[in-house]
Amino acid sequence: MIDVVVADQVAIVTFAELSRLSRYDVSFANEARDVLFDVIDDDEAKVVVLRSADPDFCAPLADPAGALGPALAGLRAVPAWAETFAGPRSLNQMITFAKKVIITEVQGACAGAGVGLVLASDLTAAGSDATFHPPFADHPEANYVLAALSMRTHRARAWALGHTLSAREAEGAGLVNTVVDPTELGECVREMARQAAMMPLDGITLTKMMRQAVLDNQGVGQEFDAAPLLALSHPASHDQTGVGSEVQ
Amino acid sequence: MTEHPHVRWELDRDVGIGSLTIDRAEAGNTITRGVSDAVTAAINHANEDDDVRVIVLRSSGPDLTLGWELGEAWETYVDAPGGNLKKMPSQRARLHAVDRYLWGPTGLYATILHSRKITVLEARGRCFDAGLHMALVCDVVVAASDAVFAAPRWRTLGVDGDISLLIASVGLKRASELMFLNGGWSAQRAAEVGLVDRVVDAATHSDAVAELAAACASIMRDGVATEKYLVFAALEKMGVGFGFATATLIGGLLSNIHHQPGEFNVLREVREHGRDRTMQQILARLDLDREPEAGA
Amino acid sequence: MRQYGTDESIAAAPQQVLFDMDETSGIATITLNRPDKHNALSVPMRARLTQLMSDVEHDERIRVVIIRGNGPSFCSGNEINERWGQRRPHERRHTNTIGYRYSNEMAWGRPAFSQALGRSSKVTIAQVHGFCAAAAYFMIVTKVDLVVASEDASIGALEARFLGPAGAVANIHINRTIGMKAARRTGYTAVPMSAGEAAGLGLISRVVPRDELESTTWAVAGELAERDPATLLFLKSRLRMSDSLLDIPVPAITGMLISHFLQSAPDELDFWSVARDEGVGGALRADKARKGAIDPRKPRGSGEAPSPPLGGDIDD
Numbered sequence: 001m002i003d004v005v006v007a008d009q010v011a012i013v014t015f016a017e018l019s020r021l022s023r024y025d026v027s028f029a030n031e032a033r034d035v036l037f038d039v040i041d042d043d044e045a046k047v048v049v050l051r052s053a054d055p056d057f058c059a060p061l062a063d064p065a066g067a068l069g070p071a072l073a074g075l076r077a078v079p080a081w082a083e084t085f086a087g088p089r090s091l092n093q094m095i096t097f098a099k100k101v102i103i104t105e106v107q108g109a110c111a112g113a114g115v116g117l118v119l120a121s122d123l124t125a126a127g128s129d130a131t132f133h134p135p136f137a138d139h140p141e142a143n144y145v146l147a148a149l150s151m152r153t154h155r156a157r158a159w160a161l162g163h164t165l166s167a168r169e170a171e172g173a174g175l176v177n178t179v180v181d182p183t184e185l186g187e188c189v190r191e192m193a194r195q196a197a198m199m200p201l202d203g204i205t206l207t208k209m210m211r212q213a214v215l216d217n218q219g220v221g222q223e224f225d226a227a228p229l230l231a232l233s234h235p236a237s238h239d240q241t242g243v244g245s246e247v248q
Numbered sequence: 249m250t251e252h253p254h255v256r257w258e259l260d261r262d263v264g265i266g267s268l269t270i271d272r273a274e275a276g277n278t279i280t281r282g283v284s285d286a287v288t289a290a291i292n293h294a295n296e297d298d299d300v301r302v303i304v305l306r307s308s309g310p311d312l313t314l315g316w317e318l319g320e321a322w323e324t325y326v327d328a329p330g331g332n333l334k335k336m337p338s339q340r341a342r343l344h345a346v347d348r349y350l351w352g353p354t355g356l357y358a359t360i361l362h363s364r365k366i367t368v369l370e371a372r373g374r375c376f377d378a379g380l381h382m383a384l385v386c387d388v389v390v391a392a393s394d395a396v397f398a399a400p401r402w403r404t405l406g407v408d409g410d411i412s413l414l415i416a417s418v419g420l421k422r423a424s425e426l427m428f429l430n431g432g433w434s435a436q437r438a439a440e441v442g443l444v445d446r447v448v449d450a451a452t453h454s455d456a457v458a459e460l461a462a463a464c465a466s467i468m469r470d471g472v473a474t475e476k477y478l479v480f481a482a483l484e485k486m487g488v489g490f491g492f493a494t495a496t497l498i499g500g501l502l503s504n505i506h507h508q509p510g511e512f513n514v515l516r517e518v519r520e521h522g523r524d525r526t527m528q529q530i531l532a533r534l535d536l537d538r539e540p541e542a543g544a
Numbered sequence: 545m546r547q548y549g550t551d552e553s554i555a556a557a558p559q560q561v562l563f564d565m566d567e568t569s570g571i572a573t574i575t576l577n578r579p580d581k582h583n584a585l586s587v588p589m590r591a592r593l594t595q596l597m598s599d600v601e602h603d604e605r606i607r608v609v610i611i612r613g614n615g616p617s618f619c620s621g622n623e624i625n626e627r628w629g630q631r632r633p634h635e636r637r638h639t640n641t642i643g644y645r646y647s648n649e650m651a652w653g654r655p656a657f658s659q660a661l662g663r664s665s666k667v668t669i670a671q672v673h674g675f676c677a678a679a680a681y682f683m684i685v686t687k688v689d690l691v692v693a694s695e696d697a698s699i700g701a702l703e704a705r706f707l708g709p710a711g712a713v714a715n716i717h718i719n720r721t722i723g724m725k726a727a728r729r730t731g732y733t734a735v736p737m738s739a740g741e742a743a744g745l746g747l748i749s750r751v752v753p754r755d756e757l758e759s760t761t762w763a764v765a766g767e768l769a770e771r772d773p774a775t776l777l778f779l780k781s782r783l784r785m786s787d788s789l790l791d792i793p794v795p796a797i798t799g800m801l802i803s804h805f806l807q808s809a810p811d812e813l814d815f816w817s818v819a820r821d822e823g824v825g826g827a828l829r830a831d832k833a834r835k836g837a838i839d840p841r842k843p844r845g846s847g848e849a850p851s852p853p854l855g856g857d858i859d860d
Contacts, residue, residue: 199405204406
């Protein structure tokens with residue numbers, strides 16, 4: 001369910017049903033991790049585009065708050081959720097600290113885990129129909145520091161507190177780089193990727209290395225590292241008992 | 249203060265505003281080692297003069313600067329200690345050069361950033377690479393409406409400069425545009441994203457600079473200086489010192505990269521085809537006629 | 545996920561990194577088992593370590609993980625002269641991707657084995673004897689919770705002698721573990737620490753005679769394993785969080801394989817070309833013959849020490 005095409009130094013990765021990540025689907029997360037690890041590692045691709053095959057980039061769940069509880073079951077005994085969704089090999093961290101340029105192509109609704117990918121990527125292009133739902137209440141692994149560094153604190157805070165952003169608002173706030181008509185989105189992203197791919201390969205890896213260091217120094221890494229503890233303090237985990245409860 | 253043919257310092261002692269002019273318009277005001285040393289010397293000298301309240305940084309001619317002088321880049325490494333023991337300059341020589349002239353404590357940018365006087369940048373025309381960094385290290389930036397900010401050198405090599413100030417000014421995602429895409433920012437766009445303070449017509453540019461400089465010069469010097477030292481501490485806390493340190497390392501390494509077939513090798517191009525042609529090729533990659541951003 | 549290494553090294557890894565779990569005590573043991581190379585770690589061995597630590601995260605029965613080594617030493621660091629990610633045919637030199645991959649994915653970075661050890665939700669203990677060099681020093685023993693060592697242990701950045709410090713001075717976690725003075729000294733002189741010295745600096749918590757090492761480590765592990773599991777988990781979570789706030793987990797700049805950029809001067813040893821021609825042992829001998837050379841293999845205050853190989857051939 002993850003399609004990869006590599007051509008002209010650009011890898012296009014197309015997900016289907018990205019909302020499975022919002023539902024904490026372990027096998028999907030592991031598959032995505034394995035695919036992305038190899039794509040990012042492949043020197044035939046200097047730039048990686050992340051997109052969705054669906055009308056919505058990452059559709060909101062019917063019950064966003066309801067996904068976290070079961071995922072955290074047994075968290076006090078076995079931190080499986082943390083290892084898969086909030087650890088160094090999680091998608092968010094792999095993308096944030098990737099050695100290639102990452103571009104997200106967003107149409108329709110972008111909610112939950114999909115927002116994590118937008119925050120983590122270097123550049124984002126959105127169709128004018130795109131909407132950005134704040135993920136922080138239901139996803140302890142979403143990185144708020146990335147939002148604050150992209151949008152400045154008050155805008156990030158207002159967004160986090162529940163204000164869904166239109167594409168234009170997201171662009172104005174600095175979360176999204178460019179907004180185009182949905183029919184032009186693919187071409188726009190391909191052009192961005194073409195431009196980004198002009199940088200020498202070694203130049204890209206050194207640039208990303210420096211970006212990674214600067215982000216880590218600004219608290220992004222610490223926010224990621226806090227996620228397991230944040231999860232433990234989330235209301236959804238309060239019903240879970242410790243030893244002896246169901247382990248995923 | 250020692251005279252330099254391409255750098256001029258003029259102080260109006262009555263109002264306490266000094267003008268530091270890079271005068272190398274025939275070469276696009278590109279910054280040579282000599283220019284850099286003269287600018288840093290002038291700022292250090294100004295720092296010692298209690299009558300100076302504001303330093304205005306500017307250039308003659310239509311452009312602020314097209315960046316560092318490409319024609320000297322290779323020699324800068326070779327001339328550094330340990331730079332000529334073998335055919336290629338050693339890594340330590342490259343790092344030494346980057347530290348000395350660019351990102352180290354006595355380099356051009358740290359010198360401006362850590363000046364005890366308020367710095368005002370008069371930005372016009374092409375403000376490329378070093379021009380972008382000048383906008384980031386100066387306290388106040390007044391841009392003429394024809395100003396364009398871009399980093400064409402980054403496009404052909406990799407990002408060899410500090411990004412912590414850029415991120416702190418315009419935000420993380422927007423910083424990536426200059427890092428990875430071929431466009432530049434018009435003066436208007438630069439004001440919107442937080443890179444410049446004010447945009448004015450060319451005709452009123454110097455007046456606008458003088459007006460803002462006078463406003464800064466009217467603030468008590470003890471207040472300004474104390475705040476400056478607080479700022480220096482805060483910059484460290486915000487990771488700007490770290491950003492400069494990584495820029496030194498990455499900049500030094502970027503001069504030494506392996507190129508894939510078809511990739512533009514800036515230093516080799518300069519050696520083989522000369523500085524002018526290489527500059528043209530670098531500038532040609534910029535896509536400055538792009539449609540303005542939707543929503544801009 | 546792509547696996548790096550030769551067919552041989554990939555096939556050998558499961559036998560070279562052994563795993564055992566004692567359900568009664570809740571103690572798991574990872575044993576490095578490559579005694580002829582003083583347990584030098586190949587890329588597949590490190591990948592296996594990362595996988596084992598990931599498996600351990602999911603196993604409720606395990607409370608404590610001991611990492612130890614068979615043979616004369618604990619571990620001599622990462623394999624030298626190994627290839628990871630071949631150059632593509634048209635590439636004249638290594639790209640930075642090679643260095644980034646090594647450093648970020650295979651050594652220091654978030655996805656790598658040193659992080660897996662340092663971020664574990666289980667208590668981690670290193671049981672150290674003989675040589676604990678290079679990566680064994682700054683990617684294992686400075687990353688685990690506790691270190692128990694025998695009196696014969698020798699710890700340090702021996703490879704700094706011919707590669708330069710390569711992070712031994714700069715890494716924040718080393719500075720916070722042994723203090724800034726010792727971090728500078730160990731990196732810039734390349735002289736190793738004895739067990740006693742390392743204990744004095746705070747890196748090692750218990751130093752015992754060689755024949756008491758196993759039992760002492762087991763006893764230390766046992767005490768910790770008896771604590772309430774939920775409390776232990778909470779404790780490890782908050783310690784990990786604090787490490788993060790102290791900037792301990794990840795180096796200032798991850799992804800740089802410094803050795804790729806370095807150029808030896810005419811009066812310096814070109815380690816890599818000598819090693820290519822004469823093997824690592826030959827390069828070490830050539831290094832010893834240089835002006836000003838101190839034999840880094842002898843810790844201060846010890847008598848004649850047996851020669852260790854440093855991740856390569858023993859005696860060519």
